[in-house]
Amino acid sequence: MPIFEYLCDDCGTEFEELVFDREECPPCPKCASARTSKLMSAVRSRTGGTGPDAGGDTPAPAASSSGCAGCSGGNCSSCH
Template identity: 55%
Template sequence: MPIFEYRCGQCGREFEELVFKDDAAVPCPKCGSTETEKLMSCCRFKTGPSPFPYKDQAIPAPAAGPSSRSACASCSGGSCATCK
């Protein structure tokens, strides 16, 4: 389907429109002006079962406190002898 993005030169509104003729003047749905320009659209596509294979896994939170080191299993703040 030929759906294009446009920006109105009069009111600045950005909108999408289904256009069958590339040379047709596309009016703005807000103000009705035909001073519209076609924008470069972002292209997205999906390959495989999921582009984000780890989306259901939790992301670990950074360690609390002034230290940038991560905490080990024996403490929670990264301040024990094993962490240093």
């Protein structure tokens, strides 16, 4: 049973709903309107590899001991 995202056409509320039928458009939980539309959902997937999005195989960069995370010298205007 997938979770789909919906938008209420009457009040503009966005909500998620667990549905049994892909064609079902549930009523709005805020105003109870039956005029709802299914939204496109963003999906993120991983296929493997060793890059930064590979799921923890790459160690995090070490923090610099001589400055802020934004520079390595400790003399930039954002270091306080």
